[in-house]
Amino acid sequence: MKQPKVGIITGSKSDLPILEKTEKALQEFGIAYEITVASAHRTPHQVAKYAADAEKKFDLIIAAAGMAAALPGVIAGHTTLPVIGIPIHSQGLGGHDALFSIVQMPPGVPVATVAIDGAKNAAILAAQILALKYPGIKAKLKKLKKDLRKG
Amino acid sequence: MKQPKVGIITGSKSDLPILEKTEKALQEFGIAYEITVASAHRTPHQVAKYAADAEKKFDLIIAAAGMAAALPGVIAGHTTLPVIGIPIHSQGLGGHDALFSIVQMPPGVPVATVAIDGAKNAAILAAQILALKYPGIKAKLKKLKKDLRKG
Amino acid sequence: MKQPKVGIITGSKSDLPILEKTEKALQEFGIAYEITVASAHRTPHQVAKYAADAEKKFDLIIAAAGMAAALPGVIAGHTTLPVIGIPIHSQGLGGHDALFSIVQMPPGVPVATVAIDGAKNAAILAAQILALKYPGIKAKLKKLKKDLRKG
Amino acid sequence: MKQPKVGIITGSKSDLPILEKTEKALQEFGIAYEITVASAHRTPHQVAKYAADAEKKFDLIIAAAGMAAALPGVIAGHTTLPVIGIPIHSQGLGGHDALFSIVQMPPGVPVATVAIDGAKNAAILAAQILALKYPGIKAKLKKLKKDLRKG
Amino acid sequence: MKQPKVGIITGSKSDLPILEKTEKALQEFGIAYEITVASAHRTPHQVAKYAADAEKKFDLIIAAAGMAAALPGVIAGHTTLPVIGIPIHSQGLGGHDALFSIVQMPPGVPVATVAIDGAKNAAILAAQILALKYPGIKAKLKKLKKDLRKG
Amino acid sequence: MKQPKVGIITGSKSDLPILEKTEKALQEFGIAYEITVASAHRTPHQVAKYAADAEKKFDLIIAAAGMAAALPGVIAGHTTLPVIGIPIHSQGLGGHDALFSIVQMPPGVPVATVAIDGAKNAAILAAQILALKYPGIKAKLKKLKKDLRKG
Amino acid sequence: MKQPKVGIITGSKSDLPILEKTEKALQEFGIAYEITVASAHRTPHQVAKYAADAEKKFDLIIAAAGMAAALPGVIAGHTTLPVIGIPIHSQGLGGHDALFSIVQMPPGVPVATVAIDGAKNAAILAAQILALKYPGIKAKLKKLKKDLRKG
Amino acid sequence: MKQPKVGIITGSKSDLPILEKTEKALQEFGIAYEITVASAHRTPHQVAKYAADAEKKFDLIIAAAGMAAALPGVIAGHTTLPVIGIPIHSQGLGGHDALFSIVQMPPGVPVATVAIDGAKNAAILAAQILALKYPGIKAKLKKLKKDLRKG
Secondary structure (H helix, E strand, O other), X not given: OOOOEEEEEEOOHHHHHHXXXXXXXXXXXXXXXXXXXXXXXOOHHHHHHHHHHHHHHOOEEEEEEEOOOOHHHHHHHXXXXXXXXXXXXXXXXXXXXXHHHHHOOOOOOOOEEOOOOOHHHHHHHHHHHHOOOOOHHHHHHHHHHHHHHHO | OOOOEEEEEEOOHHHHHHHHHHHHHHHHHOOEEEEEEOOOOOXXXXXXXXXXXXXXXXXXXXXXXXXXXXXXXXXXXXXXXXXXXXXXXXXXXXXXXXXXXXXXXXXXXXXXXXXXXXXXXXXXXXXXXXXOOOOHXXXXXXXXXXXXXXX | OOXXXXXXXXXXXXXXXXXXXXXXXXXXXXXXXXXXXOOOOOOHHHHHHHHHHHHHHOOEEEXXXXXXXXXXXXXXXXXXXXXXXXXXXXXXXXXHHHHHHHHOOOOOXXXXXXXXOOHHHHHHHHHHHHOOOOOHHHXXXXXXXXXXXXX | OOOOEEEEXXXXXXXXXXXXXXXXXXXHHOOEEEEEEOOOOOOHHHHHHHHHHHHHHOOEEEEEEEOXXXXXXXXXXXXXXXXXXXXXXXXXXXXXXXXXXXXXXXXXXXXXXXXXXXXXXXXXXXXXXXXXXXXXXXXXXXXXXXHHHHO | OOOOEEEEEXXXXXXXXXXXXXXXXXXHHOOEEEEEEOOXXXXXXXXXXXXXXXXXXXXXXXXXXXXXXXXXXXXXXXXXXXXXXXXXXXOOOOOHHHHHHHHOOOOOOOOEEOOOOOHHHHHHHHHHHHOOOOOHHHHHHXXXXXXXXXX | OOOOEEEEEEOOHHHHHHHHHHHHXXXXXXXXXEEEEXXXXXXXXXXXXXXXXXXXXXXXXXXXXXXXXXXXXXXXXXXXXXXXXXEEOOOOOOOHHHHHHHHOOOOOOOOEEOOOOOHHHHHHHHHHHHOOOOOXXXXXXXXXXXXXXXX | OXXXXXXXXXXXXXXXXXXXXXXXXXXXXXXXXXXXXXXXXXXHHHHHHHHHHHHHHOOEEEEEEEOOOOHHHHHHHHOOOOEEEEEEOOXXXXXXXXXXXXXXXXXXOOOEEOOOOOHHHHHHHHHHHHOOOOOHHHHHHHHHHXXXXXX | OOOOEEEEEEOOHHXXXXXXXXXXXXXXXXXXXXXXXXXXXXXXXXXXXXXXXXXXXXXXEEEEEEOOOOHHHHHXXXXXXXXXXXXXXXXXXXXXXXXXXXXXXXXXXXXXXXXXXXXXXXXXXXXXXXXXXXXXXXXXXXXXXXXXXXX
């Protein structure tokens, strides 16, 4: 891996439109990514295999899920890569369920949680992390900071 | 399995004192059980293997967990046995986190959730379910109902 | 009862469209069911009679209700059959009220609670439970698991 | 019934110490009462019978319960007497569960809900209601108001 | 007052459409009422005067309010009549604010709280209370119970 | 009023220990104050009179209350002085009730709300407001800022 | 500053429509204001400079923000002027996030918090505060009170 | 920076005991760190300077705060380094306030949020991130995973 690469994984196809903001931001950073739809509940073996193979393919993982959002934590249980979790909003509990299911991880297995539906920030956090290893990203983060300051 | 057998699994040793009520109630129903400590986050392979083997050993599974309580849902993802989930209370969010993480399962993979710290009820629900297959349990449930009515 | 049979009961006609997912899933499992509209608050005698007769007619009961959702717990108070509770979402409290009213049962009288509006999962949980007694359902559950894994 | 009489009913013996404030306040108003421990979940027939007989014995009913607090609503389902509900605080959800289970009644079957653990206020509300029929209570309510104003 | 009479008061004209259910139900019970728009925050003197005069005009008061819903409690502070409080749903906090502001009254000054937007139940509760003094209402309550049982 | 003067009012004697932080901070600012215990629910006339007279005696009012904390809003309804509200924490709902009851004021009648149990900050906010009129307080606020920066 | 002047600052352009109510109300009070869009997270230097210069330009500051609404508290950290905070409602958590982020300030640095989306009340609170220094505003506040009382 | 170095910053000295778990875990990973107590509200200039200098001294920052926990977000506003946020539990709102204040960051400025009081996980997440740049840490993470699996 001479080039940064991010694995994006989501529990449900219905989350893909929200993740377009993640994709767009990663593209702007010039960070390659691969999107997978797999569920900790419906396709646990696929998730376990995905996580086991992840260290060979990816620098870090972005995992999105709604409701009893186990996916980010389960991925984190299988890998030592950093895992960024995006809680997806749903009707009724308004995302409280996904937020608590992702952020309240037990000692030993963290998930770096962003805001409910925080798809763009997941990509920016990924870039901040990857910039430690790939210094070329640093300049783009500096430019983003500058752009944010212009409003 | 001519005799009913329940697998009890919990994410943390610290939950074992709460589960003593589950054990005691199962003993009163004459239902055999086996307790395992394993975590969807810390020991995911053990959990996957446990769940894969479960159908040979158990009639149903009782899974307890606190915080981002993925264990019951992950077990349910690996088996077609009924899975009863017990959300364990913790400081701060008072069990809201465990309750939402266990009950808000996506379509396809249910967890039969009982009250926060509802360790005794998990055993009674198990007995109600097992009575369908093992009619001998029915009489004990009728007796329990009668005892409840005495107060 | 040589064939599995489920009693579905709901507190309000307005919940029937949500329960169509329960019906459709039970039909796919080949499980017979009967739907009843009755309320723990408006028609308590009908509910008590329904619950008293349930053991002769049904293997288990699925009870749905919104707001101060007493129905599942009251049914559970009258029977030793397993009772699956579906909290129905309503405006304002977003289903917090129905969820807490159904899941937070006192020791002695469990309700197997599924997600807010979790109508399909109630049927799958019913099938998992019934498969203990009616082994023919097991194959359909295995097929569902396989289908879920295809995504 | 020439004298006012209140039925107090609670789901659990453990609530009795909280209800001592209800008793003390009713005594100060000179209102007779009878306390019953019965549960909508554990002793549903006793509750149904209690509620069916209530109109002959009582002017109104005060019902206290915690967790999935069905008792006040179920009593209200069986009677046309006014029912005052007291949500009892419990660990974890801090009374949110009991409050929502008691106050969020469906159209047709109200429960007059007071604060979490509002045992004294249940008695005062009872007195305010009974004063419509028993004018002698009015003077005591006026005196209470005056006493409150003294601080 | 040989005829029952209810004072309905609401903090805002915008609540009047919700209160149409209260009016309709009172009309069906043959209970006279008078509607007033006044606010504990915007027109406190009017509210104080309203509450002071209430005992001469009304048997009980129904008070509706949203957000920091002080009106029912403030009315209750000024009178010994029973006060029924209706929390009105608003955007954002979904009625949690109005519910807590109305139900969590301090010892000495109860408000009989019904569900969020529970306008019809406020009228039925009023009828249950008034039936103690005006026995003619009892038959209508019995008929309502019967109608509810028909579904 | 050549000297700044603050009226502190609280709904219950039990809140006085919390308000000692308000007193201590006002003393450090050299701001005179007067403490009154009066309740919007128990002593509404006293509160109305207090608020009506307030403009002659005080520059602003600090009002503390717990549960259905109507006091700050009711005071604000009676005066055009700035009213600072302190929600007081109580068991069960943990101050959610007092916070929502104080901060969610309707358009026209604001309350300047500080944190749950934020007794010291109420005094500092008072000093910031009074410094507009009494420039001598400004120097003390600058000193406080400097002290805060020392940690 | 012989004339009152208010600084309005908001974290996002998208909040400007909500702040039109603040502007309109300030205009009715004849209070000059200046609106700035700046973010504690995106443009922290601009915010720090704004807050540092504020004492020369403004009598007080109104700061609005949504989600992790740090802006009002950060402004308050930089100035001894009174800071009024408006939590802005957003999807999912419904404003709980902004409200808690603004009101729960630590000892030493208060923010005078108004209701979620309470844009008009922020202006009225500003007028109440400014009336201490600019007595001409007092008459307009009295007129507003009178107008409110007309309903 | 040939050696990994983490900046730990907390809003209050009272959080230091909680952060001992962060320190201990970083020591076990052989990661140098420096602890600073500074507040976004009380010492904003110090925080701004800290964040501005951070890129020269640190690879990433761990920021802990309670209540209206602005510190992690404000640090993130000043730097392009990854910022890990630890919400600190406090009485009353039980950490809901700190969690929402830290995780609900607006687009452009992420904070990698861990559980309430998740001090150990903040260190492990830091190690996972630093392992991208300092491969020597990877082996220690693998060992930690192995140790977790032993239970």
